[in-house]
Each structure stands twice: as C-alpha cells, then as structure tokens.
Amino acid sequence: MFITLEGPEGSGKTSHIPPLVEFLRERGYHVFPTREPGGTSIGEQIRAVIHDLKNAEMHPRTETLLYQAARAQIVEEVIRPRLERGEIVLSDRYFDSTIAYQGYGHGQELEQVRQLVHYATGGLTPDLTILLDLDVETGLQRKVRQQEWNRLDAYTVEFHRRVRAGYLELVRQEPGRWRVVDASRAWNSVQEDLRSLLLEALRR
Ligand code: TMP
Numbered sequence: 001m002f003i004t005l006e007g008p009e010g011s012g013k014t015s016h017i018p019p020l021v022e023f024l025r026e027r028g029y030h031v032f033p034t035r036e037p038g039g040t041s042i043g044e045q046i047r048a049v050i051h052d053l054k055n056a057e058m059h060p061r062t063e064t065l066l067y068q069a070a071r072a073q074i075v076e077e078v079i080r081p082r083l084e085r086g087e088i089v090l091s092d093r094y095f096d097s098t099i100a101y102q103g104y105g106h107g108q109e110l111e112q113v114r115q116l117v118h119y120a121t122g123g124l125t126p127d128l129t130i131l132l133d134l135d136v137e138t139g140l141q142r143k144v145r146q147q148e149w150n151r152l153d154a155y156t157v158e159f160h161r162r163v164r165a166g167y168l169e170l171v172r173q174e175p176g177r178w179r180v181v182d183a184s185r186a187w188n189s190v191q192e193d194l195r196s197l198l199l200e201a202l203r204r
Pocket of ligand 1: 036037067093094096097098099102152
C-alpha cells in the first residue's frame, strides 16, 4: 500500500511521520518512510538546488522539472521496488504537491503539469492521501518559529493561499483517495486521527 501525506507549509507532516511509522511497526506492519523532494542520493542533491535561497531567479518551469527529476528517481529506486515486495510506503509529499504548488500556486497550466507528473511517476498513484489542512498564516508562523525557511516558503502569502485552495480542490475532485485532518489542533489529536485513518485503510 502506498500512502502519502500532504499539506501546506507548517502543517506538521514531517513531525508526525516517525511516530506513525513506529506505531505501525509495533503492530507488525512493514512500513518504509520517505520524503520528497529527496529520499535518494540524487533526490537530496536536487532538493538542495530547489530549496537554496540563493536560487531566487529559478523559473517555475525549471522548478517543476526539478521536482519531477527527483520524483522519477525515488519512484524507481525506492517506492516501486518496496511496493512490489509487499511493503507499505509512507511518503512525506508526492505528486499532489506538484499540482498544488507548481500548478495552482504558480498558476501553470494544470493539464500540462499533470502530464509531466504522469511521465515522472510512470502513473504510480497513492492508494490513500491524507491532507493535513491548516490556514496559511498559522502555517507560515510555525515555519518561522522552527527556523526552517526555504526558497518556497519565501513566496508570497497569496501563493500559499492558492496552494491551500488547490489542495482543497484536489480533495473535492477525488474524494475516494483523500482524507482531510484539521492540523490546527493539538499535535496529539492530529496524531491520533492519523493513526486511526491508517489503521482503517490497512484493515480494508
Ligand atoms: P518540506 O520538506 O518542508 O515539506 O519542503 C518541501 C517544499 O517543497 C515545500 O515548500 C513544498 C515544496 N514542494 C513543491 O513545491 N512541489 C513538489 O512537488 C514537492 C514534492 C514539494
């Protein structure tokens, strides 16, 4: 089973994944966590280029292609082989981030972005995608506090509003694949909801 976590900036995805993995492993599930962009040696190098604040002149099409390059590598090197071995792959972001950020955020033509994503993934789609939803101001304030500011965080608040609205539109278009968790609540409540959603999906 292939499960992805998505969300706007500061939604806390990254802090929720290690305890989720431990929780599932204690119950006997074979889970492998990964993240995008990154998760492979090539992908981590591409991540450094995309996120570097010095690369302020990067064009949205360049950015979109770099994310797809990192993604193609992780799909073939990590995700597909592990799924074929029957493992559960839990990814911190996947192609919905490209649709939300590069598609809705930058206002690039959605159909073209979808085609690129399809090329990069060879059509591999998650079985379940969970959106950690949070209002944009709260999320960006969290990021400032955590001092994890990257080149994308520095885009305008309007950009991040389009990203969040994009995610909600994706949920509306494909309700069967998505679940939404309100990430503005206390961390423990969010973690509990995530655990229940994962167990429910794995028992199906
Ligand atoms: P994160 O590791 O803090 O979630 O940072 C990843 C950043 O990259 C975040 O700002 C979202 C962005 N991103 C995209 O814009 N498109 C993508 O396809 C992916 C995977 C991430």
